[in-house]
Amino acid sequence: MAAFAVGLLLLRWMPILPPVWWLYLQLILGLLLLGSRAWRIGLFLLGIGWACLSAQWALDDRLELRLDGQVRWLEGRVVGLPSRADGVVRFELEDIHAPRAQLPQRLRLSWHDGPRVLAGERWRLAVRLKRPRGLANPATFDFEAWLLARRIGATGSVKAGERLSPASGPVAWRDQLRQRLLQVDAWDRAGGLAALVLGDGSGLQDRDWRLLQDTGTTHLMVISGQHITLFAGVLYGLVAVLARLGLWPRRLPWLPWACAMAFIGGLGYGILAGFDVPVRRACVMLAVVLLWRLRFRHLGFLTPLLAALCVVLVVEPLVVLQTGFWLSFGAVALLVLAFAGRLGAWRWWMTWWRAQWVMGLGLAPLLLALALPISLSGPVANLVAVPWVSLVVLPLALLGAATLGIPWLGEALLWLAGGALELLFQVLAWTSAQLPAWIPVQLPVWAWSLGAMGVLLLIAPAGVPFRALGLALLVPALFPPQQRLGPGQAEVRVLDVGQGLSVLVRTREHALLYDAGPRRGDFDIGERVVVPTLRGLGVSRLGLMLISHADSDHAGGALAVRRGLTVDRVLSGEPERLAPDLEAEPCAAGAAWSWDGVDFLVWQPPPGGDSNDSSCVLVVEAAGERILLSGDLGVRGEAAWIASGQPLAARWLVAGHHGSRTSSSAAFLRAVKPEKVLISRGHLNAYGHPHPLVASRIRALPAEIHDTAEQGHLLLRLGAFGEPEVEREKSVFWREK
Structure with a gap:
């Protein structure tokens, strides 16, 4: 095995x-x-x-290249539980038919201002189809891997549609139960109760998920092995207690019946929760463990763990692309290691405390490898949260959902469950404030390996030699060696933020962020991409955040950056239009300074233009190599920059306004004479950026175009006169080059 x-x-x-x-x-x-x-x-x-x-x-099974970006009529059946947030309906479609096109078996669609969509319905839709594609940055969530793991062959946005048939079958009943749960008065925690009962986390807000992640308790609000095992364990324990009290029928052997009832109960709960991949994994593990308990206890506990691992991987090999797979099996393996070889009996509170700190410490290397935050408050938070959810919130929620048909009873139980959940979130919020999550720096392989060995030694059973050595092995992971730039050198990173802009400039001792990416509704690129990327690179402090102007695609993520990092100063071309919490100062045209031998200059056109022509631009020069960052500066602003008499010649140019035809005029390009032009934009964006006219002007210089939509995150070392490093050139089989 x-x-x-x-x-x-x-x-x-x-x-x-x-x-x-x-x-x-x-x-x-x-x-x-x-x-x-x-x-x-x-x-x-x-x-x-x-x-x-x-x-x-x-x-x-991915969408054909020729269909990428095309609008097609298709028919399909809604699967899973659709979600609605900020006016956008998101759902998945299967059993798909389209005229004159072979489409993937499963699609993930979004419908802006769309009607109510229910699970089990069949729709005819006009969809703009896209091949699976996500933002490509170091140490951030890989959307393409997530889509492939769910075998989603295309995404798309719905332009129009009509319902062909109403919802029917078990999925429709499950959706109806969700609607009932969401309408219950439960201390504004109905979304959390739906997550516990049905495995549908769409009712939880982003701040809730952040709080759960910061406290290491995310596993409590998604149907996981813990919930399935708890419900199965209650049924198993009920039969065992009845047998011990002599109340179980003697003609029925209690152990096989206990195992059978536990499996049927766990499987039923999994089906109620949608039987998604994590739930299927939990049910497989439950079945193997129960079979081991019934017939194969003499083989030891590692055997069922290994058997469950093999079965899960055979059924769905792509689970290796999901973080939950590694964390769930890693957690079980850690507990087996921590309690193996234990002599004598421990008190229950000692066992419970050891399990929590073993999980908190033991999962840290896995979280590091998966580029996930490490919760410093996790062991303490789980010490309280796990029994509270398992023994109070979840039983009340399940009983309440089961008795919704009985007047007052179901609503009353759910009200109690919601109150208990609200109390838990208040405790977690206080805990998170005392010990915020730690986003560690990316480690070299050797430092991570030593740290993982140190963790395994520390959680090993007593009697294992050299356990104290584990503390020494942790030192390279806790204080990793950092490669520092030399004097007069600069590192410029153009982050892949979709239809927006965010550029990090680092010198030996300082860091500057030019723009912070977009924010659309609750989807904040600053929080989801910019801050994790910077923290993963070891940047915890910004000497300056320069927001070119106040448009959302440049300034949307600024507040998240301000909250997630230490920012000494904020400048902007439009400080009056930014959030007051940013405390932005106006950009002073002509201001110049030097950091570690690298020269910086900011400039802004005279007032009188539109918002784009209020952009505060930045020039960076290291060892004679220059880069110009022009924000959304339009043709008028470019002409004013030329007329200012400042030297504009530069090897690198970040194209204004994402390659729009309102920027990058022929006169401006002749003045800059760039060898390489960087364009930050979204893949298949609705604006058609970069405009073909702009692209033809750039190539006529001649200059080379580097595009975040095609290449992802771009890294260049200013002063080395080299080529950029491209994120999408890193070889992983699921990512399109």
Whole structure:
């Protein structure tokens, strides 16, 4: 099983997938080796062959290139539970049919100002289709991997539609139950109750998820192995207690019945929760553990864990792309390691406390590897939150949902559950304020490996030699060596923020952020991309945040950056239009300074233009190599910049207004004479950026275009006169180049 599991797990690190014919040959070779002395190699080949073949089938089901960006009429059935936030309805579609086009089996769609969409309905829709694509930045959420893990072959935005048939079947009943739950008066925590009962987290607000992440309690509000195991354990324990009291029928052996009832109860709860991938994983683990308890206890606990791992990976090899898979199996393995070899009995509170600190410390290397925040308050928060949710909130929520048909009873139980949940969130908010989450710096492999070894030593059972050495091995992970720039050198990173702009400039001792990306409703790029990227790069303090002007695609994420990092000073071309909390100062045209041998200059056109021509622009020069960042400066502003007499020649230019035809005039390009032009924009954006006229002007210089929509995050080292490093050139099999 170990050899087989290793082969399945290796899919996560495959840079590219082998040809299909090679995969079939590998499977045949693996089967042939099973009858020889090299049967372990055969199992390994079967594992990696099956994983790669399954992943290739998912890649082949992606939207065809010729359909990317096209609007097509299609029919399909709504699956899962649709969500609505900020006027946008999001849902997934299966059983899809379209004339003269072969579409993927599963689509994820959004409908701005769309009507109510229910699970189980069938719709005819006009959809602008897009191939799966996400923002590509270091140490941030990988949307493309998430889509592939769910086997979603395309995304799209709905332009028009009509309902062909109403909702029907179990999915419709589940959606109706969700609507009932969301309408209950439960201390404004109806969304949290729906998450616990049905596994639907769409009713939780972004601030709730941030609080759960900061306190390491996210697992409590999504249907996970803990919830399935708790419900199954109650049923198992009920039969065991009845048998011990002599109340269980003697003609029925209690152990098989306890295991059967536990599995049926856990499976039923999983079906109620939608039977999504994490729930299926939990049900598989429950089934294996119950089978081990019934017939195979003599084999030890590692055997069922390994068996569950193999079964989960065979059923869906792409779960290796999901963080929940690694965290759930990692947590169980840590508990087995921590309590293995224990002599004597512990008091219950000692066992409970050891489990919490083992989870808090032991999962840290996994969280580091997955680029997730590490909750410093997690062990303490879970010490209270886990039993509170498991023994108070969840039973009340399930009983309330089951008795909604009984007047007053269901509503009263849900009201109590909502009050208990609200009290928990207040405690978590206080805990998070005392110990905020830590976003660690990306570690080199050797430092991470030493830290992981140190953690394993610290949580090992007493009696394992050299346990104290674990503390020493943690030092490189807690205080990682950082590569510092030399005097006169600058590092410029153009972040992939979609249809917006955010550029980080670092010198040896200082950091500057030019614009902070967009914010649309609750989706804040500053919070989701800019802050995690900067913290992952070791930037916790900004000497200056320069917001070119107040348009949302440049200033939307500024408040999140101000709250997430220490910012010494904020400048802007339109400070009066920004949030007062930013405390922005006006941009002083002609102001210049030097940081660590790198020269900076800001400039702004005279007043009188529109918002775009109020952009405060930035010039950075290191060792004779210059870059111009022009915000959304239009043709009028560019002409004023030329007329100012300032030297504009630069090797690098960040194109104004994302490549719009209102910027990058021929006269301005001739004045700058850039060798390379950087364009920050969204893939298949609605504005058609970059405009073909602008692209033709740039190529006529001639100059080379680098585009975040096509290449992702761009890194250039100013002063080295080299080529940019492109995020999408990093080899992972699921990401489009």
